[in-house]
Amino acid sequence: MAAPQSPRGKAQSSSAHSGGMRRQPRPPALPPLPADSLAMALTVAADALAHVRKGHALNDGLAALWQHYPDLPPATRGAAQDLIFGTLRDYGRGERMLRSLLQQPLTEPTIDGLLRVALHRLETRPDTAHTLVDQAVEAAARIARGGLKSLTNGVLRNALRQWDQLVVQCNADEEASLRHPRWWIAAVRRNHPEHWREILAAASSHPPMSLRINPRRTTPDAARSQLEAAGHSLRALGSHAFMLDKPIPVASLPGYAEGLLSVQDWGAQQAAQLLDLQDGQRVLDACAAPGGKTAHMLELADIQLTALDADPQRTQRVAAQLSRLGLSAQLKAVDCRATASWWDGQAFDRILADVPCSASGVVRRHPDIKWLREQDDVARFATLQAQILDALWPTLAVGGKMLYVTCSVFAEENSLQVARFAARHADCQRLAFADGVPEKRWLPGPDHDGFYFALLQKRPAA
Structure with missing residues (x-):
């Protein structure tokens, strides 16, 4: 992923060589976003969305993104990652909403990503709607210059006013309601005529987190005791695997760094x-x-x-x-x-x-x-x-x-x-x-x- 743009764009100035016209002063620089703010999480997520929209794999983009923001607090990084994955899982919904909210598609990929991320947040966290709009506008002011800050504000406030109608439109649209490309939906339906809806629903859900015990370094009983002592609820899958009731960051798993267990789907x-x-x-x-x-x-x-x-x-x-x-x-x-x-x-x-x-x-x-x-x-x-x-x-x-x-x-x-x-x-x-x-x-x-x-x-x- 290319390094994210500077928080502020370069101010344009008029020529100083035409008719004695004075050079216009640059507008004052905006202060950096607080590292623990929702605006920062939205900015990071918008950059990741732009990276994917340009045709690049998310994993490589995330690695570059975390290198570019090495001092992000864990909570901000986690919030950004949730926004990224949630927006990508909800394929089609942001696209359908933006068709109603914009007169023409955006050419600025990061603002496009910001709006998709913000619409996802509005749908999943409606209780934070007004805070979300304010923070998205703050992010837009640092992502792009020109009228895109005002556009972001207008689009999101219109979305709030039209929200019920937007949801009805999404639910009537196959890609937006089933959260997959139309060709993909057709292929799953053709391959699994009895279970295609369940497959598509599972593919848009949060994945489970299962663990594999390394029998060369520990035992299932010892690993279970260590995990439960750290406050993690789990259940057994076979003789050497567990399913956590709630996914957690890999680095916080007791015994992971020591090679006692691995994260691997069942x-x-x-x-x-x-x-x-x-x-x-x-x-x-x-x-x-x-x-x-x-x-x-x-x-x-x-x-x-x-x-x-x-x-x-x-x-x-x-x-x-x-x-x-x-x-x-x-x-x-x-x-x-x-x-x-x-x-x-x-x-x-x-x-x-x-x-x-x-x-x-x-x-x-x-x-x-x-x-x-x-x-x-x-x-x-x-x-x-x-x-x-x-x-x-x-x-x-x-x-x-x-x-x-x-x-x-x-x-x-x-x-x-x-x-x-x-x-x-x-x-x-x-x-x-x-x-x-x-x-x-x-x-x-x-x-x-x-x-x-x-x-x-x-x-x-x-």
Whole structure:
């Protein structure tokens, strides 16, 4: 993300060389916003929205944003993050309201972002409406020059006067009411005709926070006692995982810095358990970042693990995860499809193919996806997934198993992808899981995100 603009714009002055006209004085500089103010949180959130609206991923933008505002109080940072994620989850609502409130779209992206954030706040916190408008105007005065401060004031005060009508308009608009792009709604409805409304609702909700215990450093009972002693309410998920009743900042989790536990969605935790790992196996994690599944496999078995990721920076994040947990693997920043550049010719007993996908099952954690994905992206990901599977299959030993995983809810990336792969490879056998099902489709819900799992085994050539 580009560094946020200066709080005040440059004052324009007339020429001093025309007819003896005197240079006009600059207007006085505005004082900086208080770091703990709602106006500051709105400013930070507006900049993040502008970053996404320009087509950039939110995660990278947030990292740059926090670097630019290193002295933000925790409360302001938390408020800004809530505004950012809430506005992005509410895809379509701000767009529909602004169509009624503006004569033409705004060309200043940060003011556009500020209005969307402010409208989200008005809808979720109507009790703070007048304070919100005042603080948004203060933010606008420092974001842009010209008449945009007055425009911001006028738009938001008109919104207050027309609020009931605006809500009726949003509820009658498919994108605004269901909070997803129209093509996405159609795709979910087509793929899940019986559950499409529940899937869309879950994708716009706040995600749960589940924890994975590191059995190499603690026990479930010890971890639970430590968490409860710190005042956190939780419930068990399986034998080595917990769900917190209320999400909290990761850094405040007791035992996190010491590597006693990790934050990982309960659905994502299934991957390492479904791969049938045994001590001594050679294992490949082909698309490893950010490293949660990589670490989980190493926690479950004494294996020789090779972890790949095409992005060097994301590979560093995997290394940081393993270091925190006291684990080690052979890490390589490389495209897993280019096997000649990384494979030593020794076959793997297990392969985790957690392939890139539309991320339609985890969109509540990455709400910028709603704004950035386009309809043809699903087919593009499906092509990439097929390339990865075809490249990895020769590296799997006869009798070895590959677990295919996506965080997508679309069949083109899931069951259809696996069926096409099996049809291309005569030595591929689809295995049922322990409960007898040939594939697992976890739709997003209260306890977990959306995932797909299929287990493939390489059988001897005929």
